[in-house]
Amino acid sequence: MRTALVTGASRGIGRAIALRLAKDGFRVIVNYARDGAAAREVVDRIGANAVAVRADLGVPEEVTALAQRVAAETDVLDVLVNNAGIGLPRPIGEVTRADYARLFAVNVEGPFFLTQQLLPLIPDGGRIVNLTSGVTRIAFPEAIAYAMSKGAVQTFTLALAKELGPRGITVNNVAPGIIDTDANAGWLRGDPEAQARAAGRHAVNRVGRADEIADVVAFAASPQAGFVTGTTIDATGGGNL
Template sequence: MPTETTTMPNIAIVTGGSRGLGRSTVLSLAQRGVSSIFTYNSSPDEAQNVVAAAEQAGARVAALKLDIGDSSSFDGFVDSVRSTLAEWGAERFDYLVNNAGISDHTPFAQVTEELLDRMYRVNFKGVYFLTQKLLPIINDGGRIINISTAVTRLVNPNSSAYATMKGALEVLTRYLASDLGPRGITVNTVAPGPVATDFSGGVVRDNPEINKRVAAVTALGRAGVPDDIGPMIAALLSGENRWVNAQRIEVSGGMMP
């Protein structure tokens, strides 16, 4: 009786791959033999450092500039993806990790329409329409992961604009899982807890008091680091997890369980 293969697909697109969780994801995929096209917005030098590290691990990798908040640029970006794939002898890719995003910690009473619109463009609209644009070139049986946050489950002061848009992204995940099921494409949410990166101005990484507070309410007794998240994403994308679909998976070390 034939058995179902669990061979790892070999090309991923990771948005926001030059730093933090995205960087860890690209490098974790490289260690598994998966090549990546990743995006950066304002840090070309950091992007090239990721390229060098991934290539050292033996993977093909390309860095493309993209502002996820500017949906008018998506057609050009997809053309660049197609060109990169052609250089690699491929027409399609297998994984999409929608990681790029921004945070905000403005009190509700002070949130402006401009600020909320920016949260929407980057954290929801950009993900929605970039995924739509890439659908024609993702393989059937592929995988999509949307990166959310633990604060859709927990209330973090002054995070209403950010958390609301990430909550919308979690709803989108479930709908995409249903819509793309006939193509065998799984769609899941990964929701990290606080991680010591430059996200949110590096507050968890650089503020010892905040780091200590996070550790105190986390079952494993510390704040997260990027390599708590990237390898988990790479593992979730693997064939062994092909039956995991339409799920929100929190990766927070047991924060406020």
């Protein structure tokens, strides 16, 4: 049985990815940072072929502990999905050094060093999928530091794809648009005007669903994506075209 690690998999897009990969026959390691109950619910949904592992990707020691736990769970990691991330919806004038440091620790440093430590487990023909964002291809001053962090991940993907290509390991980004998740619930759900504004940013004139992003990740993780690497699969519903 193939094994996948999905970071930030207790809720939202990560949860949908974990459930989809399990449906595709993977044993799934469900990483979470805080919500243990939600992670256990994901594991219960999947059944025996799942395990929950807590680690905050913004803390270097916990990244190392997660990599060690994965190595204890499996000799081969077929798919790594770097999904965990945090937002920072603030313009440049409102971003503190502490905000910036925490954002880049979770969104950039964590995935970088987790991937570095897990590479010995990833076999030839393996898959690495990084979740970025549609904001990397537009001007997005209302969350400038967040957009920068996702831009860094895109550059990471490009370089890593080149390095690992001879082994048949593909490395790709999946870039969601505005998705109806718990993280967006505060400003999106229950506010028809906010929903209309969000939908209007997408060519398809609606907000996306987490399972739609999971479908794209599942393709990037599949054998059918063996000739796709170093690129970004845009899953924004035509955002800001």
